[in-house]
Amino acid sequence: MELTLFAPAAVLYGVAAALAFVYLFSRDERWSLWALRLLAAGVAFHLASFGLRMADFWAIPENRWFLPVNSFYGALSFLALSVAAVALAVERGHRLGILGAFVLPWAALAAGGALWRAASLGSTEVAGLVPALRSYWMNIHPAVLMVAYAAFSNAAGVGVALLIQDGQIKSRRPTGLCYRLPAIAVLDDLCHRINAAGFLLLTVGIIMGGIWAYGAWGRFWGWDPKETWSLITAVVYAAYLHLRYVKGWRGRRAVYMSLAGFACVCFTFIGVNFLSGLHGYLSGR
């Protein structure tokens, strides 16, 4: 039943991303409007499926009151929901319309990944929490980090839009896309602000993880690959922020640094699963 609601949500994210992409090359505002409507519908389906997942998850007494993000499917689904929700929030705040084409594919990718995971396992991975995960931090630490990842994915989308706009402006024959995309300064400011919010959340999430680890095992830091790559991600974004604040990096150069940070985010979320036992969704431990 959960998948019956989640699959349409994933499809709606994909279609919304496609419509947003069409809007890039069209002057018809209806494409953007429909992309937003479908995104909102996708979020509604997703929330409903997440509600059902919670009900299944809480049917195991030991899991009650905890978020079902302890599996790879659960984490991907929550990430897709976070990306879509952050995209809706950014769109509501800035009404840029055009950014859907660069941001919504991340939501569609994450939701598609969750569907693939569920299909390959034949289940949505509802299992009892192991003792270490039964802590109130379970509801805060992963959720804060997922929202941080969602923010970084949105900033990466904005950064790609900036690179395209920069290329358009510098080219001798700018296309209609140049007039559809916001000004470089607008994109640059938005990219920086989302990254700064993401960096704050990432730092808070890492600190929460440290405090949780101290309560569970008596140490703040253990150099587990997930911890290590979260730190690497934070350090790369710290370098981005320093270059921007102190050296005045703007535009293309700043975006390259931001995208390097996003590559670290992707590795922290996906790649590290193959290295980490403690945080490994895919290691089965």
Added chain:
Amino acid sequence: MRLLVSTRFNVGLFLFFSAVCALGSVVPQEPDSAQAAARFLEAWPRLGGLLSASGCFDLYHSWWFAALLGLLALDVALCKLRRPPPGSDPWEGLLGGPRAGGDAAALDLARPELRKKSLYAVCDRAGGGEGIGRLLEGFAAEGWRLSPVAEAPGAVEAGGRASEAPSGALAWVADRGSAQRWGSLVSHAAIVVVFAAGLAGRLLGFSEMIEVSEGRTAPMRHRPWTIALDRFTVEHYEKDGRPKLFASELRIMDGPLEVGRKRVVVNDPLDVGGVRFYQSSWGVAEDFAAVKISAAGEERVLRPGVEARLPGTRASVTAERFMPDFDVVDGRPANKSSEAIHPALRVRLKRPGKPAETLWVLNDMPDAALAEGPDGSVEAAPPPPFRVLGVQPRLFSGIEVGYDPGYRFMLAGFGAWVAGLVLLFGVHRRRVWVVCSESDGALRCELAGWSLRGDHAFHAEFDRLAGRARSALASAGAAVEGGGRGGA
């Protein structure tokens, strides 16, 4: 010193640190992955040798990684010592670097700079300076902190003192979100506190892992205490067999005195005067409570070290030792893990007319046995005249004991770090300069804006402020001219 505080060096250090951390995440780290490290060395002997010589198989505990962390902490501290938070320079954001000649001269320098700002507006009014007070009140009403540029002797206008430049201009600076400038200092200082707290924990604290079986006690190394495990509980999920709960009922004894007692579960340690006892792991100990055997159709229960007569014979048997995961390494018995994978029991068998034998009886191979010689080596032997029906092993609980005197400082550092970042990124620092001058009986006020986040982020608000300023002047008299880039 100049190199250490340069942004280029800092960013380079960040990226080098990231690269080193990444290396440690892909190279197997001892002691947790000792076997993987050995396989790595075998597969790539030259590269492995190089990594081994540089301590990369235990990278995060190597001296040079500690030195790198120390350099990072030193660098953070030096940067903030060399670059204190922006002070009260009223021209920050407009004029850079140290200036000579006092505030009045600075104002003369600043006026042409104001006109270059993209956030710039001009309001003119005929008939003197009576409107300035209303203009300034508008800023104050919106929560702007307004201050005269300097305590220069000169004109007093609208209740506020302002500097008087040689050119006769009056200047104010209006600030909002000034607390933001402390964010960088607080967050960087917090990082140094976190490093120091970690170092204090490492140097003055301790950590030890103690494995104690149910019903037994184990001494601590760092305190004259013993840990008594009264009861250990482990439960599994029926669906997939994963652990659901493991809990230890602990008593901490200081000689005959009980200093602490608690049922310890994961995420809920026992705290005894700052020494914390964590439920860390569990497993099957090399110890047993009872063994059930059968001989001649009868069953017997053997207790550890207690000799028992075998039914139907004149032989006797004593169960001596238990291994949950038995193996033979270099011809001698060895236990490979704390999981009951190949359980085996060592018994002493006495038969009339024969010397006493020491046999290893394997649970999963009832028709085989290994005889242990006086030197500890084992060899194949005929099966014993009984069968092992089951062993009731003792479980051990892995208790991680830790004392960290830097704990509270660490938490304070974390709190300050987050507070600093909230100030740094959550507060929008912006500034408006208001410079008013009179000539030929007409008042001209110039407004220029600056925002830490860039002009784009402040554009709309500046436009609104400029509009209010014009209205303020207009309401005090007839505005003769308005406009400017910011207000366009």
